Amino acid sequence: MNRTTQTKRTTIYDLAELAGTSASAVSAVLNGNWKKRRISAKLADKITKLAEEQGYALNMQASVLRRERSKIIGMIVPKYDNRYFGSIVEQFETLARERGLFPIITCTRRDPALEVEAARAMLSYQVDCLIATGATDPDRIVDLCAAAGVRTINLDLPGARAPSVISDNYGGALELTRRVLANCEKEYGEKTPLLFVGGRGTDHNTMERVRGFRDAHAEAGVTVDETLMLTCGYAPEKAESAMQQLAERLSPLPRGMFVNSTISLEGVMRWIRRSGHYADRVPQLGCFDWDPFVAMLGDHIEMVRQDVPKMLEAVFGIIDSGATDITVVQVPPIVEKIG
Amino acid sequence: MNRTTQTKRTTIYDLAELAGTSASAVSAVLNGNWKKRRISAKLADKITKLAEEQGYALNMQASVLRRERSKIIGMIVPKYDNRYFGSIVEQFETLARERGLFPIITCTRRDPALEVEAARAMLSYQVDCLIATGATDPDRIVDLCAAAGVRTINLDLPGARAPSVISDNYGGALELTRRVLANCEKEYGEKTPLLFVGGRGTDHNTMERVRGFRDAHAEAGVTVDETLMLTCGYAPEKAESAMQQLAERLSPLPRGMFVNSTISLEGVMRWIRRSGHYADRVPQLGCFDWDPFVAMLGDHIEMVRQDVPKMLEAVFGIIDSGATDITVVQVPPIVEKIG
DNA sequence: CATGCTTGCTCAATCGATGAAGCAAGAATT
DNA sequence: AATTCTTGCTTCATCGATTGAGCAAGCATG
Incomplete structure (x- = not known):
């Protein structure tokens, strides 16, 4: 049975037979610890060549089943429809692979039921570790995982039962609000309270951003209008x-x-265009999150760009160190204006 | 050993012991064919409850290793940095789950070496089927998979050795070019050749779009300027x-x-703003791909939105039917202007 | 020549789920 | 009463890779 006609996958037993040796020798050679197992370089070479010729691919299921650790690392993520989560996922894959880990990602569309289902699926894959990104109920997920002895790290939204890596939402919002207030004053000559729109009032990030928003108003001597929240x-x-x-x-x-x-901004901008309000004078905007095209929309928009590379470095820092103490790492975001 | 202190995962053997029955009965109950295996409803109930109590999660590795089909379906995708691929991935996950399949996605950052590595990883996971999205060398991937008896479907970019689902790039580009030419004439009162920018000259989609671009010029009686390609x-x-x-x-x-x-548009727009060219008169633009914020950039931009839901329905249509004949399904994109 | 050490392998149990085959007890049929 | 059928399980081999234990051959040492 040669490569072109074969329909079944090649296993180490097939290779062992072809090489006239044992499956255990093949296994040792292909997973790299043949030196430890005192296989001769000659045999190792022969097996390696054969594996290549036959297009051998390890059976992860069998391998993971037997091993202590799976080296699979999972991530759940709410959506793929913005640059923030998109770059989180891309970075995650890259950093995971750099460490010889196998990343698995799944998207939950901000649906709490899907979140739990996704976490269960991750456990089924025997992940060594799960990153819960922007989860609506991170503690639920941590509990599920803890019961199976799997560590969890919260990303983007913090939880109370596992280490978390998040943006400094307060600081970012404070600075963003300051700038928008200043732009309003410059543009319209008066200090008026801003509108706050988007997000869930119950989630930690939104609450922190609201806090920054309020403090910036206080600093500027402007009273927040509660009907505008x-x-x-x-x-x-x-x-x-x-x-x-x-x-x-x-x-x-x-x-x-x-x-x-940005995703709320999509709705806001759509409304502005459709309704015709603000047709005479564009509003001064601040957006918590970054998008390249939003940056081009005009010089009346300030943006906060969350520092995804730093955040993921922090996540893998925790993973690498094996730390399990429940800390919240706050990564400062970047406040930028591309005018 | 109860739920809160346990550190090892619960297996069907643990449940069997707790229920005073055999692992095989537990397995039959939990994978749903207990009726076929003549397990009593009473025992089924007991086992189901126990599994829930203990937070049992199937070991996919063991399950897949034993089964004929894995029910895992893989997708490789170039990037997560635009709405097109983002919605492809989201739709893919949704449709896969609807069918009881387990989606696994990995991103290759348009790197041919990573593409091959990713395909190999998918084979290791024992995927039943692999969707190669926007692959630089789809045929290479098909060959790898075919050697392991795994079917492949090309998405976004077609290949010669597996069924493909792509947009009608020619038709979309033809219509898009027509509109931009018309906009130019309306705005500037003259018919001049357009600039074509972005994409790889060797990829099928770009070639087809260039063809549509040329034909629209011909239709309008405008000679294409080769230095503008x-x-x-x-x-x-x-x-x-x-x-x-x-x-x-x-x-x-x-x-x-x-x-x-859109990703090339990001660079083009950046250059336009930075260079100060076009400061006096904005260029008329057409973009093959859709983004909500681009749509808001002004009324001088036309967009083609690829019909992701239809494309993925076509993909799963092929999967469901089991068809393997090498066809290319062309899905018409939506040409829209959000002025 | 007996003993021990090194080298280079092989053997066999194991991971957890699956399902074909089989078995015991009771019900139905002849 | 003997036979067959049905119900409701259990037993056990199996999937492919991993790894501790073991073994044979060759060499060195006393």
Whole structure:
């Protein structure tokens, strides 16, 4: 049975037979510890060549089943529809592979039920470690994993039962709000409270950003208008309808706004274009998250770019060190204006 | 050993002991064919409850190792940095799960070596089927998989050795070019050839889009300017420097352009802002691919949105039917202008 | 020549789930 | 009462890779 007609996968037993040796020798050679197992270089060479010729691919299932550690590392992520999560996933894959780990990612669409199902699936894959990114209920996931002896690290949103790596949401929001307030003052000559739109009022990041938002107002001597705090969820449609409802009960609309993610910004911008409000004078905007095209939308938008490389370095720092103490690492984001 | 202190995972043997029954009964109950195996409803109930209590999670490794088919379906994807691939991945996960399959995705950053490595990793996971999305060398991947008896489907870029699902690149480019030409004429009162920028000159999609671009010019009676065909690669930096080089040898610059992806558009837009060219009069743009914020950049941009839901339905149609004949399904994209 | 050490392998148990084959007890049929 | 059928399980081999234990041959040492 040669390479072109074969339909079954080549196993170490096939290679052993071809090489006239034992499966155990083949295994030792192919997983790299043939020296430790005192296989001769000559045999190792022969087996390596044969494996290549036959297009041998390790059976991960069999290998992981037998081994103590799987070297599989899982990540759950809410969405793939923005640059922030996109780069998290890309970086994660890269750093995992650099360490000889096998990354597995799954997307939960911000659905708590799917989150739990996804975590279970990860356990089924025997992941050594799970990164829960932006999970709505990170502690639930940590508990599930802990029961199976799997460590968890929270990313983006913190939890109470595992180490977390998040942005300095307070600091980023403080600076972002300062800038938008300043832009408003420069542009319109008056200090007025900003609109806050997007995000869930219950999630840690949103609460921290609201805190930064409030403190920046206080600093500037501006009183926050409580009717302008619209934590309506992240989805574009939700931001859009929140804007619509606001416009129905309020006029004039605020001069400036703090938008809690690019994805909410999508809805806000859509509403602005569709409704015709702000047609005379563009609002001063601040967006917590970065997108290259948003940056090009005009010089009236400030953005906070979360420092994904640093965040993932922190995550792998925790993994590499084996630390399990429940800390929250806060990574400062980058406040930039591409005017 | 109870749930809270346990550190080892619960197996069917643990459950069997707790239920006072055999592992084989537990297995039958948990994988759903207990009726076929004539297990009583009473025992099934007891085992199900126990499994839940103990937080049992199937060991995929053991399960897949034993079974004929793994029910794992793999996808390799070039990047996560744009909406097109992002929605492909999200849709893929959803449709796979709907069918009781386990999706595994990996990103290759347009690196041919990583592509092959990723395909090998997928084989190691014992995938039943692999979707190669936007692969630089799809046939290489098909060969690797075929040797292991794994079927492949090409998505986004076609291959010669497996069924492919792609956009109607010619049709989309034809219509897009028509519109940009018309916009130029309306805006500037003259018919001039457009710039084509982005993409690899050797990839099928780019070639087809170039063909549509040329035919639209011919239709309009405009001669294509060969010095304006810049298939410099997809990366923003490449598009940016291609624009720079063009500007150094040509003046005035073309009135309109066909940009071959949002990711190339990122570079083009950056160059436009930085260089100060086009400061007086914005160029008429057409972009093959869609992004919500690009749509808001102004009314001088036309976009083609590839029909991701239809494309993935086609992919799973092929999977479900088991078809292996080498066809190319072309899905018409949506040409839209959000002015 | 007996003993021990090194080299270079092989043997066989094991990981957890699966399912074909088999078996015991009771019900139904002749 | 003897036979067959049905129900509800259990037993055990198996998937492919890993690894501790063991073994034979060759060499060195006393």
